[in-house]
Amino acid sequence: MKELKRVALAGNPNSGKSSLFNALTGLRQKTGNFPGVTVDRRLGTARMPDGADIKVVDLPGLYSLTAGSPDEQVAKAVLTDTAHPDHPDAVVIVLDAGNLRRNLYLATQILDLGLPALLALNMRDTAEAGGIRVHTEILEDLLNVPVVAINAKEGTGVDDLLRRLPEARALAEPFCAGSDIQERYRRIGRILPTVQAVVDRKEGPLAFTRAFDRYATHPVWGFLLFLFTFFLLFQAVFTLAAYPMDAIEAGMSALADAVRAWQPGAWWTGFLADGVLAGITGVIIFVPQIAILFACIAVLEESGYMARVSFLNDRLLRAVGMNGRSVVPLVSGFACAVPAIMAARTIENPKERLITIMVTPLMSCSARLPVYVYLVGYLVPEHHLFGFLSVQGLFFLGLYLLGVLLSAAAAWVFNRFLKDPTSGSFFLELPVYRGPRWRNVALGSWSKAMTFVREAGRIILVISLILWAAGSFGPSGTLGHLPENARLEASFAGWAGRAIEPVMEPIGVDWKTGIAVITSFAAREVFVGTMNILYGMEGGGKPDYPPATAASLLVFYVIAMQCMSTLAIVKRETGGWKWPAVMFGYLTGLAYIASWITFRLVGS
């Protein structure tokens, strides 16, 4: 065999492939896309016992190589096309010992491609608890490729695997020539009795899974459990994230003050403090919520519960053209639409995936919350019902629900007008429940947060610099001599606010607030900062809106597409400007109409 430089990991979903990848590469890994397609590609570096480094590419989890879905096509291309940049010198196939039969179906398909291979037999402990013992040596003899027992969760056997990797070999003749599915299963069935032995079954995870699922998939208890779980999840996200967010805010504003004090009034201290630092703050302030939300989602995915949530909700979501897997992007949308839309790639059906992407921005993301908080006081006083139920809290819930209801309506409309070229099938394994692997959770949440910083952060930063310039310079040149609020009014931003006043007036918004609506296009929460400048933060100055204006603005912020980062990510995920343009048009148009109606209704 030629020198080993690059190996691929292949295996069924839930076989422990990701855990093995993490055990092999640790932090030396990065997530991206396979060239030309939106399929996650994880590439990492592992150290061989002799100190040499090899590249490890993690292929998508598969049940077979019959190239139907994009995942399968990519995996097949990587394994068969010698010119593919990720084509490996050897492939490590991960097997779940508890379901050897179906796992061997994919494994023997890959072996038949003629690549040098090594089998990693995982989860022998759970298999034995379920009454099956697998003989590693016999499997190795029968298939004539090296087989190594591993425990990917605990990381044991990984050294062994690396040591034996150079022994990886290709089959001399195919295990099953031809593509007959039943024939391949027949041949696997022939070797299984020799490879597996029946042992005493412990009523462990399997019995627990059955018992728990009776409630988790129940029409009543299942939904209650689902709602309760996600209620806890959001509680955790908002309470836990508050501490780091306060710290970031305090730290960055102290830093900005220090920079301004350096040479007060100079344009360059303003540029650093109000352009660069404000932009960076606008990016990292969201990181805690995003990281915590994705950690929680990873725990639910890893434990196997998310598959049950998909099972429960599939029928409801299908009624509006989505599917059970849409729950993950929709829920993630409450933190940030950017990673949420990326999470939609686990949806195989292209139409259901597109609809999910198109309605995800209607979930009220964390950037909208400060705006809601700013405006709610105009409509509802802060007091408690029965001593504990905050009226404003209930009002927030109403705003979130408005987004959810509109997303269902929008999805229904898209579903009517989009064609579906596929059969509309949806298969999903309901794996045995197990404890989450914390390493996977941590790495998953870290990589999602980094994705946000990379994809959304760049755009937010650039737009904040543009907005700083638009707010600091005006048609008459530099405005450094003016006080802050007068400067903003005389600036290009102020000029733009006046220019759009005829459009904003019917929804009850004057030109000053119009400035804040324009600056929201960096990130929605910039609204609050701009208003504070315009009306003077020191005196706690706020505009004296009539309730109709506040209500109209709230509705506008629930619906409008004011996030460049989201549009950029939609362009990347859908491969063109068509869908981001449609998204911008329908959301902003709908927002305008809804705000107009709200303004009329509340005003009368």
Place this chain on the structure above:
Amino acid sequence: MEPKKGEKRLLCDLAQGQRGTIHQVVPCAMCEKLLELGCLPGEAVTVEHVAPLGDPIAISVTGSCFMLRKADAARIEVWV
């Protein structure tokens, strides 16, 4: 394994908890996928869970449990 003769039904018509033996997957766009997932003639299959509104259903077959929509379950003929 010869399927035990009984009554031939479609998998989508089985009640929760009912067992059967797969007779065949009728040819369709998804029949390959169903076979690959382990829905092979002669295999025992159990309807484990039925989602609200009766769709989708979760079945266990060849050692694993997965969900499928009723329209796909209607492609699988079973002896019960």
